[in-house]
Amino acid sequence: MHHAQDFYEKLFGWDVRRDAEHEDYRVCRKDDQPVAGLEHKNGSEAPPFWTTYFATDDIAATCAAVTSAGGKVLTDPFEMAASGQAAYCADPTGAFFGLWQGGELPGFGLVNEPGSVAWNDLMTRDFEGSKSFYANVFGFTYDDGDNSYAVAKLPTGETVCGIHEAVELPDGAPPSWLVHFAVADRDSSAQIAQELGASILMMMDTPFGPEALLQGQHGEIFTVIAMNDTGADAD
Structure with missing residues (x-):
């Protein structure tokens, strides 16, 4: 986690902060706006990767739609404190993606600008x-x-x-x-x-x-x- 934090802070000018509720999660900010997250994967043999998230107003219904369409829900919806709810899924070919139902953190605060x-x-x-x-x-x-x-x-x-x-x-x-x-x-x-x-x-x-x-x-x-x-x- 330390090496990743140092790398992306220097590459994109991010301010990377530890999440108060989750020891292994870091919120990355640019111009004081959330632009990404870093998460430590304990015991995972898979190489690190960036996850694409899709926003949803009803994460349970979207998980059901994933299953109905032939995908897999790999992690049932879980709370990220007051920030929102997340779930992890795979499409029928195995491509991994995330779902996000925003709470206090609706999503990116900055896009299409350098460092986002x-x-x-x-x-x-x-x-x-x-x-x-x-x-x-x-x-x-x-x-x-x-x-x-x-x-x-x-x-x-x-x-x-x-x-x-x-x-x-x-x-x-x-x-x-x-x-x-x-x-x-x-x-x-x-x-x-x-x-x-x-x-x-x-x-x-x-x-x-x-x-x-x-x-x-x-x-x-x-x-x-x-x-x-x-x-x-x-x-």
Whole structure:
């Protein structure tokens, strides 16, 4: 936990604080707004990873919808003190995600700004099946950019996330959600991450801005992106 806290404080300028109610949880703030969380996994053999959360007004009903659509509820809803309720699930392909029913902490206090979450993408080998699952659970509709990428929207028209048919996934690599963090400058952020012990897996120029795919020292995969004015809204 100490190494992760130091890494992300230096990379994103976060103020990481211990949660008063949960010894193994840290709330990460940028400009005094909650932007992420760090949790120590006791005894877990799985490498660390960033979790994509979906907001819900009724976490029990959403868990039931996950099961009905063919997914699995891995952790029943539990209280995070007055902050809210959380649950952990997997879609039919095994991609892990979280649910959040906000209390005193409704969700992110800052998005699309340097040091905060900009976007989430599902990397999956089952493009159509994944679209169907998340539509059934969350009511998403899709704007299909091409035959391998779809932008998910709420019934209100707000963009939420992307679903990508990731044929480039290595054999044995599980489907997963990929979290993109906004930064002011892709190159300098990637260099800082590397100096702090991360690996640069790929540098690319995207329609939304220059981006770097990184792997933290402990194995977590994420990206940093310097978003331009054409970037999508994140939830």
